[in-house]
Amino acid sequence: MPTLCRDCLRLSDHPAPRCPGCGGRRLLRHAEVATLSIAHIDCDAFFASVEKRDRPELRAKPLIVGGGTRGVVAACCYLARIQGVRSAMPMFKALSLCPDAVVVRPEMSKYAEAGHRIRAMMQELTPLVQPMSIDEAVVDLSGTATLHKAPPAAVLAGLALRVEREVGVTISVGLAPNRLLAKLAVERDKPRGFAVIGAAEAAGLLATEPVTVLPGVGPVLARRLAAQGFSTLGQLQRLSPREAAERFGEDGPTLAARARGEDSRPVDPRRDTKSISAETTFEHDIRDPAALEVPLWRMCEKLGRRLREKGFAAGGVVLKLKTADFALRTRHARLPGHTRLPDTLFAAARPLLAREADGTAFRLIGIGAQPLVDGAGADRGDLLDAEAPKRAARWQAIEALRARFGEAAVVKGRGR
Known part of the structure; x- marks a missing residue:
């Protein structure tokens, strides 16, 4: 099976637990790893990571980026997340869960500078970069293998190493045949992760997942789906376009298609700022x-x-x-x-x-x-x-x- 070493970027079919080139253990094995080209890139606990980069004495401590007991958590490191802290949580609740956390005020200009540097690195690889937020983007590396003399997976692994080396934070990568699956993939392996979901396995992998795993399916829609007996994506997958439309209106067929891992949206660098x-x-x-x-x-x-x-x-x-x-x-x-x-x-x-x-x-x-x-x-x-x-x-x-x-x-x- 094709295997990519995330440390030396070597692609081989070697079955050993270590890379035959560098001896590294960060190996990515997947049948489609050499052919997929759509990636979702997400910085790990971005605001907190930037703060720990600039203040090394905080690296081993739980860190919350936010303001005052009346504010909310803007971001937190993984040490704080282990104790239950989450973004957008009221500060008083976060501090009750993690009383030993260090709290720092957000410094948006610093985060923006790091985010722009990372985005510029992505744009050096392909013009098809669609920012989703200051620390998140979707990229399309289709047709770039000749230019980079490497498949997209190796290029993305190289990007992750470069971001760590030059910016001082880590990123996680989700690689897939479309934007939806890339987004779901990146959520499966954080921090410093690299996950792949291939086209052939998508429907099977998603079948047992709850409907709320789909982006855009919030509590209201989840309750509506549950009222009609749909709690897993596998149940939605079995609906024909006609049945989906009858049950859920004009958005029904798209919902059923997404449950199967289907997504035709292109990566669009011209995505409009909404607010x-x-x-x-x-x-x-x-x-x-x-x-x-x-x-x-x-x-x-x-x-x-x-x-x-x-x-x-x-x-x-x-x-x-x-x-x-x-x-x-x-x-x-x-x-x-x-x-x-x-x-x-x-x-x-x-x-x-x-x-x-x-x-x-x-x-x-x-x-x-x-x-x-x-x-x-x-x-x-x-x-x-x-x-x-x-x-x-x-x-x-x-x-x-x-x-x-x-x-x-x-x-x-x-x-x-």
């Missing part, structure tokens, strides 16, 4: 309208920066509030023009906040851009706002100073 937003959870609940405006302004600054970095502008804003009892409120307002200026975003969100700040205690506030529009024509000014270009120039100057001297170099009064 850009910024939010914060307070250390203590806030009721006062004026006090709520301070974090709202800070979030408008963050949103404006993120829009500029990604080349977008806002055609409208969405205000997000979460009450002390975790009830979510969202309010939307259209903008007269396209913008990424914090003061314009704040001016649109402030009346929305005023209508909601009626004495209710809030634990979280956020602001998002909706709809997202191309940033090329943003803040050019018109008869209704002739000063927009000047404000845009001032904001660019402020951002340049902050980039050079730190966030505290220039702080507006309403942000204090």
Whole structure:
């Protein structure tokens, strides 16, 4: 059976437990390992891994990236996961499960820099790289074997070694004939893993899995499926397209096909960014309208920066509030023009906040851009706002100073 050594990248049919070339034990054996070309690449506990890279004294300790007892876990290392900590878990619960954890505040610029370096390495291998998040992407290496003088599996194993060596974090790889199976494969072997699911074995491997293993099948859909007697993918696999449509509507045939491991989606580097937003959870609940405006302004600054970095502008804003009892409120307002200026975003969100700040205690506030529009024509000014270009120039100057001297170099009064 074809065998790939993940240490020296040698591909052979040698059946021994060690690589005949380097003596390594990290061998990947699979009938289709030399022919598959779609991969899902996921950085392992990314934020926590970057922090441990920069602070070696934390490597043997459970680490949580998050903020305050009122916040949530942004990421955690595998030592913390063993004790039950998970991303998006409230900090107070995470610390009760893992009281000896070291907690560090997120530093997004550092994670973005590492993520961009890894993505650039992927793009050196193929132009068909579809980012899924800052630390995750799908790649298509079809037709690259001649260019790289190696099959995709060996190229991906080499990428993993390079990321470890040059960036200082580890990645896991899922290799398969399509995006769905690649995603499922990468989840089977973490951290520092490399898993393969071939076309011939896909349906059999998935048959006994619960329906919730499919991306997109959340609690609501799982309950709907269970009510009709479907709890495993094998049960869905047996449905014909007609039966699936009769039971689950127009999405039924696709659901049954995915249960069999079928997926025709291409890897698309032009995948649209769906949303850009910024939010914060307070250390203590806030009721006062004026006090709520301070974090709202800070979030408008963050949103404006993120829009500029990604080349977008806002055609409208969405205000997000979460009450002390975790009830979510969202309010939307259209903008007269396209913008990424914090003061314009704040001016649109402030009346929305005023209508909601009626004495209710809030634990979280956020602001998002909706709809997202191309940033090329943003803040050019018109008869209704002739000063927009000047404000845009001032904001660019402020951002340049902050980039050079730190966030505290220039702080507006309403942000204090």
